[in-house]
Amino acid sequence: MTSSKILLLILVATASAFTYNEAIAKENAALSFAAYCPNAAINNWSVGYVSNQYPDLTNIEVFENLIQGTKGYIAYNKKESAIVVVFRGSSNIQNWIEDVSFGKIAYNLACKCRVHTGFYDAFLSLKPKIDNLFPGYVTKYPYASIHVTGHSLGGAMGTFYALQLAESGKTVQLFTYGSPRVGDPDFYDWFTKYTKITHFRVVNQNDTVPHIPLYAMGFYHQDREIWYHDGTHTVCAVTRGEDKTCSYSVKSTSNADHSTYIGLSSQVDC
Secondary structure (H helix, E strand, O other), X not given: OOHHHHHHHHHHHHHHHOOOOHHHHHHHHHHHHHOOOOHHHHHOOOOOHHHHHOOOEEEEEEEEEOOOOXXXXXXXXXXXOEEEXXXXXXXXXXXXXXXXXXXXXXXXXXXXXXEEHHHHXXXXXXXXXXXXXXXXXXXXXXXXXXXXXXXXXXXXXXHXXXXXXXXXXOOEEEEEEOOOOOEOHHHHHHHHOOOOEEEEEEEEOOEOHHHOOOXXXXXXXXXXXXXXXOOEEEEOOOOOOOOOOOHHHOOOOEOHHHOEEOOEEOOOOO
């Protein structure tokens, strides 16, 4: 069987198993926004509207790389019976957008694919710390599901971590919000073959960030896109190279649309 036929079968299987749950997506958007709060607020789960609406997180631990300016946290969500790993986005979105480059680096020898250098370096800056924390949560909560989430740059880092978990045999639900494109077409193929990942790639209206780095420069998104627009949302098609009728079709982008997702604001009062 050719590689193209294998990929087609994977896409069909993924599509048939896919169910988008907006309530869970909204909760993970809120948890992603909470990552912008100070460490003490996160550890005490005193993060404004997020902890008021979603009070069920326990055993919270922040992981951070002060040199790289990257951060996230891991927790157990009692209500969902899920281990949640959250990656924070950039604290200065305007500067971050202006500084985004188009450099690529090899992901691994087996994949023979390339990913965005800066996004992957950001993930690697946190990898040792999360690799040290995660096994303890699996031991303590052996029957929990695994949710990985992040907004903006956090979505890119979350994509790499969800793939790492799937490569080790774990089943993962990945929720990203306003994520940039992270890899080349070969990385799309590599990610897609791991059917243990269910990815909900949420895009709000004309958000600028999902349009970078440029598609024309050989950067692809991972499926599946959920595009919120005109008071509704579209569950976009699974396709190598993006559903051109969804957010790809936007002609004029907006940085303002990056700060709100599923009715929630990234400006958390904490």
